[in-house]
Amino acid sequence: MPLDIRTIPCLADNYAFLAHDPDTGDTALIDAPEAAPILAALAETGWKLTDVLITHHHYDHVDGLQNLLAQHPARVTGASADAHRLPALDAQVADGDMVTIGSETGTVIDVSGHTVGHIAFHFPASRAVFTADSLMALGCGRVFEGTKPQMHDSLQKLAALPGDTHVYSGHEYTTANGKFALTIDPENTDLISRIREVAEKRASGTPTVPSLLSEERATNPFLRAHDPAIQAHLGMKGADATDVFTEIRTRKDNF
Numbered sequence: 001m002p003l004d005i006r007t008i009p010c011l012a013d014n015y016a017f018l019a020h021d022p023d024t025g026d027t028a029l030i031d032a033p034e035a036a037p038i039l040a041a042l043a044e045t046g047w048k049l050t051d052v053l054i055t056h057h058h059y060d061h062v063d064g065l066q067n068l069l070a071q072h073p074a075r076v077t078g079a080s081a082d083a084h085r086l087p088a089l090d091a092q093v094a095d096g097d098m099v100t101i102g103s104e105t106g107t108v109i110d111v112s113g114h115t116v117g118h119i120a121f122h123f124p125a126s127r128a129v130f131t132a133d134s135l136m137a138l139g140c141g142r143v144f145e146g147t148k149p150q151m152h153d154s155l156q157k158l159a160a161l162p163g164d165t166h167v168y169s170g171h172e173y174t175t176a177n178g179k180f181a182l183t184i185d186p187e188n189t190d191l192i193s194r195i196r197e198v199a200e201k202r203a204s205g206t207p208t209v210p211s212l213l214s215e216e217r218a219t220n221p222f223l224r225a226h227d228p229a230i231q232a233h234l235g236m237k238g239a240d241a242t243d244v245f246t247e248i249r250t251r252k253d254n255f
Contacts, residue, residue, distance in 0.1 A: 021102025082117035113151025139177035
């Protein structure tokens with residue numbers, strides 16, 4: 001059976017995720033922005049926390065871990081490249097390594113850019129990838145530590161996954177991301193329709209995460225730097241996609 005995945009709103013606009021294997025009863029948490037809503041979700045479901053998978057070191061992805069582990073001891077896994085600034089890890093992983101949630105195996109993907117050492121977790125059998133602050137719904141994370149070409153390369157790795165993959169990103173930024181996307185890709189009818197759907201979801205308090213990777217390919221400007229219409233709109237027709245991505249990310253930084 002595929003993993004049963006729950007989206008847990010945390011802080012002002014973060015998400016954590018619980019991924020439960022019905023066959024074994026094992027449950028993994030992906031990122032720990034704050035303990036209280038995660039503890040409430042564990043109590044509601046009755047799931048036993050066995051693992052915590054950390055994507056990167058930023059406080060809004062790890063600050064709840066200590067209080068959470070005090071009540072639910074679990075194995076903590078994070079990137080070896082980030083281990084010096086993460087909470088204590090039981091397992092260190094790098095690009096291409098395997099991780100497990102119960103009977104399901106996932107792959108670690110290095111998605112450095114937002115930070116150096118940022119990782120994503122892809123579980124193909126459940127058609128799920130946990131991307132935190134790399135690929136986001138209609139956007140991508142700000143490049144704090146890496147380079148924009150590095151972030152572009154990371155996003156291309158994620159874009160190459162199957163289109164029916166559900167993208168579990170770390171923040172509810174989709175409304176703002178959509179407003180910016182329209183400045184880059186204003187004639188994209190798929191984007192216009194998606195922004196309308198996003199507005200309806202947010203009006204009802206429904207998370208816009210996860211999103212389908214096929215949707216991101218069709219509407220997310222950060223995955224569309226190769227698109228002739230976007231290149232023409234930016235006055236960069238025929239430019240290298242990495243240069244176009246860099247321009248898009250720079251414009252978003254100043255939006």
